[in-house]
Amino acid sequence: MPMNNAVLIVGAGPVGLTMAAELARYRVPVRIIDRAAARTDKSKALVLWSRSLELMDRLGCTDTFVAAGLKVSGASVLAEGRRIGHVGFAAEGTPYPYALMIPQSDTERLLEDHLASRGIRVERQVELTAFTPGADGVDATLRHADGREEAVRTPWLLGCDGAHSIVRHGLGMTFQGDTLPSQWVLADVHIANVPTPPDELSIFWHADGVLVLFPISPGRFRMIADIGETADTDARHDPTLEEVQVLLDRRAGAGMQASDPIWLSGFRINERKVRDYSAGRVFLAGDAAHIHSPAGGQGMNTGMQDAFNLAWKLALVAHGHAAAESLLPSYGIERSAIGDIVLANAGRMTAAATLRGEFKQGVRNLVASVVLQLPMVQRAMGQTLTELNIAYPDSPLTIRGGRHSGGPAAGDRMPPTVGEPPVGAGDAPRFALYAEGSPDLTALLVRYGTLIEPAPRPPVTAGAMWLVRPDGYVALVARAGDHSAIATYLDAIAVAAA
Numbered sequence: 001m002p003m004n005n006a007v008l009i010v011g012a013g014p015v016g017l018t019m020a021a022e023l024a025r026y027r028v029p030v031r032i033i034d035r036a037a038a039r040t041d042k043s044k045a046l047v048l049w050s051r052s053l054e055l056m057d058r059l060g061c062t063d064t065f066v067a068a069g070l071k072v073s074g075a076s077v078l079a080e081g082r083r084i085g086h087v088g089f090a091a092e093g094t095p096y097p098y099a100l101m102i103p104q105s106d107t108e109r110l111l112e113d114h115l116a117s118r119g120i121r122v123e124r125q126v127e128l129t130a131f132t133p134g135a136d137g138v139d140a141t142l143r144h145a146d147g148r149e150e151a152v153r154t155p156w157l158l159g160c161d162g163a164h165s166i167v168r169h170g171l172g173m174t175f176q177g178d179t180l181p182s183q184w185v186l187a188d189v190h191i192a193n194v195p196t197p198p199d200e201l202s203i204f205w206h207a208d209g210v211l212v213l214f215p216i217s218p219g220r221f222r223m224i225a226d227i228g229e230t231a232d233t234d235a236r237h238d239p240t241l242e243e244v245q246v247l248l249d250r251r252a253g254a255g256m257q258a259s260d261p262i263w264l265s266g267f268r269i270n271e272r273k274v275r276d277y278s279a280g281r282v283f284l285a286g287d288a289a290h291i292h293s294p295a296g297g298q299g300m301n302t303g304m305q306d307a308f309n310l311a312w313k314l315a316l317v318a319h320g321h322a323a324a325e326s327l328l329p330s331y332g333i334e335r336s337a338i339g340d341i342v343l344a345n346a347g348r349m350t351a352a353a354t355l356r357g358e359f360k361q362g363v364r365n366l367v368a369s370v371v372l373q374l375p376m377v378q379r380a381m382g383q384t385l386t387e388l389n390i391a392y393p394d395s396p397l398t399i400r401g402g403r404h405s406g407g408p409a410a411g412d413r414m415p416p417t418v419g420e421p422p423v424g425a426g427d428a429p430r431f432a433l434y435a436e437g438s439p440d441l442t443a444l445l446v447r448y449g450t451l452i453e454p455a456p457r458p459p460v461t462a463g464a465m466w467l468v469r470p471d472g473y474v475a476l477v478a479r480a481g482d483h484s485a486i487a488t489y490l491d492a493i494a495v496a497a498a
């Protein structure tokens with residue numbers, strides 16, 4: 001379908017900005033609006049995980065982020081004055097074997113700069129107030145700072161408008177879940193004499209509750225701590241610097257000195273998610289679709305990866321190279337399954353950290369001190385936190401069954417190869433084929449040139465081929481030379497688009 005209107009992205013948080021950057025890179029006209037006068041100046045989400053950095057590499061801006069952030073190598077759990085567990089972030093097979101600490105304010109600034117370099121400006125103080133979805137497009141009403149109302153028609157409306165999403169409300173979708181009873185405080189603060197390694201997260205399990213220290217930059221830390229339960233889910237307590245110092249002294253050990261607070265705030269944890277991520281031509285991504293505990297620091301990363309997942313599908317459909325019905329429904333199926341996993345994991349980590357009672361805490365600490373020493377558990381936790389194990393085995397876009405020893409299975413991430421451009425880089429979303437070259441194969445690649453890279457990449461091992469999606473996940477594994485498997489797959493993507 002040729003486009004005559006820009007895709008409308010509502011919300012210029014990290015998810016909306018990522019969505020705009022990806023679509024713009026793929027030459028899809030976009031308009032990105034935000035009702036706020038300025039982007040956030042708060043550190044909020046602090047971590048960019050390995051998988052997000054890999055996907056950002058396709059935008060060509062990962063180096064800028066890495067230069068602006070702080071590399072963190074692992075997390076330690078400390079209880080009763082000793083380290084009872086450690087998880088490393090130095091996963092194998094990624095160019096980014098660390099967690100990158102970078103305040104959300106900087107993430108948004110760098111993404112906005114990147115968009116500006118492509119000639120796209122965030123339209124600030126422009127609010128989506130209403131919309132009507134239709135079969136061929138969505139009619140939206142925007143209110144400008146001077147009160148002027150503007151009517152626009154967009155082929156797709158993308159709700160990246162955060163936890164209180166008007167897009168979600170407009171679709172009548174339920175944000176299923178709860179507000180947890182625990183109250184939390186957060187301090188973005190300078191701390192002197194921190195005894196733990198400067199490139200590690202430290203999680204202190206104390207009888208009073210949990211306290212976590214995240215390094216942000218030399219001398220600057222994020223501290224979060226739970227301060228007990230209340231039935232009033234609206235209750236918030238903004239801590240004073242003195243209260244932060246008391247929490248540090250009591251739960252993390254004496255000798256540290258907090259000063260120069262940048263941000264002190266109370267917060268509550270919501271665990272909520274929509275069932276469907278889209279309805280017709282309207283899509284939800286990021287906090288608009290899922291919110292959960294900050295344990296594991298997955299929130300923003302999960303949202304940005306929603307954007308990476310949707311953008312290439314939308315671009316192929318927008319350019320008329322793929323049928324909407326063959327690609328777009330997979331977005332919600334794939335990302336909702338990931339959202340369920342992220343919510344469950346974050347919930348488990350929060351429950352373990354906020355456990356109360358001497359006996360239960362004693363058992364928890366004992367079990368953790370054994371289990372967290374196991375290399376298998378350490379590896380699994382590292383893979384989960386870095387999001388390198390995200391996979392889409394049950395997606396309608398995954399053809400299972402062709403597993404070949406020595407390479408990733410269908411649905412898994414294809415690890416990037418150092419020195420090769422990432423799959424999906426450039427200005428057109430194309431699949432990549434990891435296969436031995438041959439004249440027949442060249443003819444196939446030419447025939448499907450709007451969907452697939454013009455030349456094969458070296459196979460992972462001999463005897464098989466890997467078809468990899470523009471977001472780096474394996475669509476199918478086939479026997480070497482089985483070109484019909486590739487053609488059948490790409491025909492199904494393109495069906496009805498011609």
Ligand SMILES: Cc1cc2nc3c(=O)[nH]c(=O)nc-3n(C[C@H](O)[C@H](O)[C@H](O)COP(=O)(O)OP(=O)(O)OC[C@H]3O[C@@H](n4cnc5c(N)ncnc54)[C@H](O)[C@@H]3O)c2cc1C
Pocket residue numbers: 010011012013014015016033034035036044045046047104126127128129160161162163165166186265267285286287288294297298299300301303
């Ligand atoms: C105190 C705090 C601490 C946090 N700590 C962490 C952490 O450590 N790790 C982590 O991963 N996450 C953390 N988060 C969560 C993280 O900030 C979010 O997951 C992330 O911001 C989600 O990005 P988003 O783009 O989906 O939504 P948002 O960042 O909320 O952006 C939504 C944007 O939409 C705009 N908007 C809303 N409605 C409209 C409308 N009708 N019209 C136009 N614009 C609109 C808003 O102005 C906003 O700019 C924290 C959040 C808070 C509040």
